[in-house]
Amino acid sequence: MLRRVSSLWVLGLMLVVLTILAAVSGSIRMTTLATTIAERADAELAVRNSLISSLERYTEAGAQGDVPVAAKPGSMGFSVTSAYAAMPAAPLAPLAIGVGDLLPYYYRLDAHAAYTLVQGGEIENPLNLRVGGFDVAFVMVFLLPIIVIALTYDIMSREKELGVLALIGAQGVRLSTFIAAKVIARGALIALMIVGSNAMAIAAAVYMGAEWHFGAAALWVAIAVLYGLAWFALAVLINALGFSSSTNGVVLANIWLVFVIVIPAIVKLAATTLYPAPSRVALTTELREAATEADERAAEAREAYMFDHPEMVEGDVDQEIFFRQVALSEQDIAASIAPQLEAFEAQAERQAALMKWLKFSSPALLANDAFAALAGADRAYHAAFRAAVLEYHQRWQAFFLEPLMREQLLTAEDWANLPAFDYQPPRRYLPNSAINLPLVVLLVLGVALVAAGLAKYRRYSHI
Template identity: 35%
Template sequence: MLKIIFSHEVRQLLKSPATLFMLGLLAAAMVFGIYNGTRAVERQNKSAVVAVADEAAAKQRVLDQLVAYERFTAERGIPRVFAPVNHAPPRPGQSPQGTNAGAVGGELVKEVAILPPTGLAAFAVGQMDLQRNYTLVDMKNKFNMSDNFEIENPLNLMTGTFDISFVVIFLLPVFIIALTYDMLSGEKESGTLALAMTQPVSLRTFMAGKLLSRIALLMLVIVIIGLYAMLFSGSALGVLDDPDAWVRFGLFLLATFIYSLFWFGLGVFVNSLNKSSETNVTILSGAWLLIVVVLPALISLTATTAYPAPSRMELKVAMRDASIAAEKAEDDTTKAYYTDHVEMLPEKETETYLTVFLARQDALEKAVEPVFAQFRGQLERQEAIVGWFQLLSPAVAMQNALNEISGNSTDRYNAYMDKVFAFQKEWKQFFTPRYLQREIMDSSMYDDFPKFEYGKEAPYVVLGRILLSAFAVLLISIGMNAYAFLRLRRFGVRENS
């Protein structure tokens, strides 16, 4: 009997112009969402490509000058010399800045540390509209690199990006409400429910058939358009042959199904209250407003109130104060710097401009580190509060899950910046000793410069981040559906019951 009811409901839904319009609208919204998301990813990738090309060209200019100087000295049999800091182009035969490790690693050459997009980056913009996907690494203090912000229209930041995650979190529940608010109340008000119950079928089976038919149609649209979105964005970003992208796509479908199940369960529960269709749609609309709009805002307000992050202006002021203090005490700063790097002190060292600059950067990092640690610690505490309170709002849990699946989550960006900071230490360890010991760099060393690589996250890492929230929403959905079906025992099938 369940199969008969299911097939009948599918046919009825497909005959309904309103249902077809809603499904078409959902498909159109997802298509527009993936177009917007793909465009955002392509824009970021283009910026990273331009940065890589610019830095490669700068490195090549330095290398060309160095090769010309090496050829000049070799032809004349004269020794190469260490070039002091000089921003003017070298004269013919003059030692270029490419021989000076401090000038090369501190200013002339930068490594572009790129955070590669995942195969599903276009599905949920997440932190992408706030953070760049690349960082320029040199020997300056690491906090200059922390200002890694993307330039975006403030209105777009306020309203959010219309991507697939927006469609799933905000619009999908509206379509589900439209499909479920009168599953029983509409039948009861038209008098067909009492007639249907004269057949050898229970009310639970009747409801199950209507529910499963709606879930099947909606998920079919999501899977089909989701595959199109995957092919569209994957071909544009060149990730269709990446197994990681398809694993993330599977996680996206799973998360969307769990989120949809919650809203379908809510629809069944409201129908089990035996109210009119008008009352049902009012209750469900209020629930949508509470769960999707009000609770996320309250959770965010709670997090920022409980753990207010220090203003970035404080970080800038601390950096400026530390820089001024270092300038006022350059002698002491340089001595302390050499004390920390005594093994690299040459026999006859003179305090040059670049040495003092490096010492100043070192002092600045030490002075600003506590402020930066406090700033980041408060942000992590805010994220922790959101992580716990997301159990109150499936919309928040879904947003966090989609950000993780797309690779645009706060956790992934923090992990990326941690690797950038670690790489900068490696960069400084490569150039600083060579500069302090006045080692004359040659062209063969340029291939040995440290290179940044950000490896892929294993699928279990992503799954581990979303498991708690997904499992919680799934339990709530199953519990709500089970309770609603139990309530159907007391459901009156006649209009006056």
């Protein structure tokens, strides 16, 4: 009994320590991201504001002499200034990395066409990307089942092996009462461990700067508890089959292997084999083809050499002519590669649609997706952000292209109307099917396992 109690403490403490460690690590990561982008956006703003004030001074002085650069929409839009659109972090962002280290968390946009916004994520060591980060979602999805199994794999078989069950029978205590008491007590302890460790992780994240959101936090804990208890119910059920403790251990290890490792790997392979992403390399060559054709058309009006070297073209007006041609060429290129870009989107959507169903093959996938959705670290959260960025890019681009095409100069008043990025990500968690479906399925799974266990234990014998 003493050994039991101490292993409960050790494993419980391990869960708490790992969870908090993961939350702290995630929080540090989020802080770094936020400060990096804020610094850059501030620097950008400072440059732009100083250029705008020189335009103001120029206008006040009666518009004498060289036109300041802030008045030229082409130069400003295409080379001097740009906007940073950063993805607002979800409240639980430090708890799950998801695809957060893979996809860009900000875009730097200028007056160039939207297809130039294909930049990848941050500079990262590909080895770290492959291994994945140590986040709370990993601790819950991957390690929590192991800890639950370690605490439960011999819950009844051990009692039987030690002869406790026979003793209980001899003392006149009903076996079902004993089993129910033992299972409920152990289950409650495990649930308490899960609630406690996640609550501490969320508290650590909030302390380190994450936003507090009760609904999100409650759903996170609920998913963790349901997922952990489903594994607990499974282990209790396996115990009802009457194998020896070590057989229980082997069987449970295999089940863990199948649901946490094998099925996710097969699902990933299935999705990428059935709907492989189109070739980026082929897109590169097509983009190049389109650019060459557009360049050739543009070169009829302008020397290609000048095209590559705007700095070699003398005079103010020429710069703007050059950028006008860049804009026209890019519209040309954008139109010709639109079908290829759409093919990427369409295939990604097909993969996502397939994954939506395939993830029901493993509770680990379900929990993982729900955690990622709660932390704003899934593809859907990013897709919504990217759509907002593309919409913002249209407004930003129009701000420069409209005067450029009309051969007008920008005034200081125009700059007051520079489009701003004011995207607010959706905060509705429960209507999100990536969260509510796993919640329901895990609950049903847990209830089903408990029911199966009850049926089995009805025929459970003392020896």
